[in-house]
Amino acid sequence: MRKETWKELTIGTINLDAGNSVKNLTGTWRSGKKPQFIEEHCIQCFFCWLYCPHFAILVEDGEVKGINYDYCTGCGICSVECPTKEKAIVMVEEEAELAEGSGK
Amino acid sequence: MSALKTLNGNQSIAEAVRQIDPDVLAAYPITPSTAIVETIAKFKADGMITGEFVCPESEHSAMSVCIGAASAGGRVMTATASQGLALMWEMLYIAAGLRLPIVAAIVNRSMSAPINIHGDHSDTMGARDSGWIQIYSENCQEAYDNFIQAFRIAEHLDVRTPVLVGLDGFIISHSMEVIQVEDDDEVKKFVGEYMPLYPLLDTSHKMTVGSIDFTDYYFEHKRSQLEGIENSPTVIEAVGKEFGQKFGREYGFFEEYRMDDAELCIVVMSSAAGTCKDAIDELRSEGKKVGLLKPRVFRPFPHKKIAEALKEMKAVAVLDRCSSPGAFGAPLFTEIRSGLYDYAERPRIVNYVYGLGGRDIKVEHFKEVASKLEKIAETGTVEEIYGYINLRE
Ligand code: SF4
Ligand code: SF4
Numbered sequence: 001m002r003k004e005t006w007k008e009l010t011i012g013t014i015n016l017d018a019g020n021s022v023k024n025l026t027g028t029w030r031s032g033k034k035p036q037f038i039e040e041h042c043i044q045c046f047f048c049w050l051y052c053p054h055f056a057i058l059v060e061d062g063e064v065k066g067i068n069y070d071y072c073t074g075c076g077i078c079s080v081e082c083p084t085k086e087k088a089i090v091m092v093e094e095e096a097e098l099a100e101g102s103g104k
Numbered sequence: 105m106s107a108l109k110t111l112n113g114n115q116s117i118a119e120a121v122r123q124i125d126p127d128v129l130a131a132y133p134i135t136p137s138t139a140i141v142e143t144i145a146k147f148k149a150d151g152m153i154t155g156e157f158v159c160p161e162s163e164h165s166a167m168s169v170c171i172g173a174a175s176a177g178g179r180v181m182t183a184t185a186s187q188g189l190a191l192m193w194e195m196l197y198i199a200a201g202l203r204l205p206i207v208a209a210i211v212n213r214s215m216s217a218p219i220n221i222h223g224d225h226s227d228t229m230g231a232r233d234s235g236w237i238q239i240y241s242e243n244c245q246e247a248y249d250n251f252i253q254a255f256r257i258a259e260h261l262d263v264r265t266p267v268l269v270g271l272d273g274f275i276i277s278h279s280m281e282v283i284q285v286e287d288d289d290e291v292k293k294f295v296g297e298y299m300p301l302y303p304l305l306d307t308s309h310k311m312t313v314g315s316i317d318f319t320d321y322y323f324e325h326k327r328s329q330l331e332g333i334e335n336s337p338t339v340i341e342a343v344g345k346e347f348g349q350k351f352g353r354e355y356g357f358f359e360e361y362r363m364d365d366a367e368l369c370i371v372v373m374s375s376a377a378g379t380c381k382d383a384i385d386e387l388r389s390e391g392k393k394v395g396l397l398k399p400r401v402f403r404p405f406p407h408k409k410i411a412e413a414l415k416e417m418k419a420v421a422v423l424d425r426c427s428s429p430g431a432f433g434a435p436l437f438t439e440i441r442s443g444l445y446d447y448a449e450r451p452r453i454v455n456y457v458y459g460l461g462g463r464d465i466k467v468e469h470f471k472e473v474a475s476k477l478e479k480i481a482e483t484g485t486v487e488e489i490y491g492y493i494n495l496r497e
Contacts, residue, residue: 013315019310
């Protein structure tokens with residue numbers, strides 16, 4: 001992507017393309033671990049959605065449905081905050097996951 | 105109606121504030137600028153201004169309020185001094201980086217330690233690289249006039265950079281003077297309507313203000329920030345001229361006093377320049393060819409113009425009301441000496457620090473400086489580049 005020269009920038013560091021962080025795929029530097037969603041354990045409390053710093057919890061029709069790996073950095077907060085006895089989000093090794101061919 | 109009024113420096117600033125009536129005034133009181141804030145608060149309580157008056161818990165917060173209000177789209181001002189300006193430090197850079205045309209009256213006061221409430225330029229000189237335009241005033245009239253012009257300069261579309269107006273603590277802030285206060289409507293007209301550029305309150309356009317830059321954009325943004333201050337000389341000059349046409353008192357980058365055939369020159373800013381003028385008059389009556397150059401605009405520094413004015417002098421003394429520990433010389437001196445470097449023929453030049461913590465500088469001190477300059481001019485040699493005035497050695 002071509003980056004602007006200083007002359008092309010808007011005055012005062014104003015960013016008129018607000019919301020352009022969607023272009024910044026934070027999932028590309030994931031930690032090495034990734035969260036795995038186990039739907040049958042989920043009580044739809046939305047704690048994970050609330051705590052995820054990257055807005056990476058997928059919600060469809062008002063229900064938590066999984067993880068958006070384009071943005072998930074693998075920080076593990078969702079898994080820690082998940083309150084169910086048998087966690088509905090568990091952190092797994094990225095390589096193992098990829099090897100098994102599931103997930104993104 | 106334009107009228108003569110007896111006001112001190114703080115009241116002169118407050119009077120300009122009343123006339124301009126900015127949208128937001130945020131300030132935390134600190135000696136010797138307290139009376140500005142106090143008077144504005146009284147204007148507000150008496151219904152004489154419509155602007156929002158915010159008195160937060162510190163100067164850091166006061167400048168933060170200014171930044172928020174200016175980002176929202178308001179015309180904004182503050183006033184402070186010394187430690188108060190120091191507490192604003194990180195926010196000063198942010199105001200400049202965001203190109204917000206905030207105007208601040210700074211009642212120049214020394215920096216602790218030791219604690220001292222009197223006038224010197226250590227506070228604003230310390231902020232000289234924060235990106236603010238700096239204008240200094242010799243007396244109450246200039247403080248009033250500069251403060252009005254500051255809005256025009258800061259808000260000009262080519263500039264959009266915060267401006268601070270300095271006036272010496274106590275010597276100006278607390279001294280009564282008869283000043284010409286211009287007609288309310290004429291001042292309002294001169295300052296004009298404020299047009300914010302990207303106001304956050306305009307919810308029909310989405311935007312982000314103050315987001316993070318990594319290594320790939322920070323440098324470009326900082327370079328683009330410089331445009332404002334680099335464009336400002338033309339605007340400062342035009343506004344100073346227009347002010348003169350309208351109100352009869354014209355302003356430039358500096359004032360020259362009896363410089364026409366001068367061979368020796370004393371450079372000094374702010375209130376001390378007034379005393380220096382008396383000394384120059386006495387020296388002239390003794391047949392000595394001494395003149396004064398009083399810088400008004402310190403940022404952007406008018407290097408070229410000052411160098412042109414000084415290049416034919418035999419000897420120049422630059423007087424600084426602050427020190428710059430470990431530097432080649434105090435701020436005004438290093439700027440001027442550097443500006444003269446490109447001239448093959450240039451004057452001998454010396455630097456004297458004076459007036460720290462409000463220490464008096466009198467006519468006799470300026471005359472001592474002049475006799476030192478005479479000796480330098482005669483011998484063509486500078487024995488000591490740096491010295492102090494009225495210090496117990
Ligand atoms: S691991 Fe972190 S980034 Fe990824 S979904 Fe959980 S909370 Fe969000
Ligand atoms: S925190 Fe756990 S239980 Fe709650 S919605 Fe998220 S995955 Fe489901």
